[in-house]
């Protein structure tokens with residue numbers, strides 16, 4: 546089970562992670578390559594790929610999401626920041642074992658408190674529909 550906090554409560558409760566720098570480390574660059582790949586890999590159980598292959602765009606998505614998104618805090622206290630710019634417009638695709646699974650419209654930033662590992666990928670906003678803010682009870686996006 547995870548707890549969720551809407552963008553307003555995330556700020557009010559001072560839960561928002563620090564704004565990440567652009568890609569700094571080999572680990573982050575490996576993730577960037579995976580999530581901006583032109584061709585999906587048969588060796589990844591799940592791989593979500595941004596439509597844009599631009600490193601700049603990838604880094605911008607990460608920063609925008611952390612600045613504006615809502616929070617998911619799981620039972621191990623890991624914090625993800627999730628930002629859906631528009632539920633109607635896709636920004637990427639998800640593949641399972643190299644096979645197309647679904648279009649994605651949401652940026653998820655993981656490892657948000659690890660400056661040398663923080664990175665974004667894309668997800669489908671349907672996954673978060675119906676979840677409510679743990680603090681105010683309002684919608685997340």
Ligand SMILES: [Zn+2]
Pocket residue numbers: 550551552553554555678679680681682683
């Ligand atoms: Zn709230």
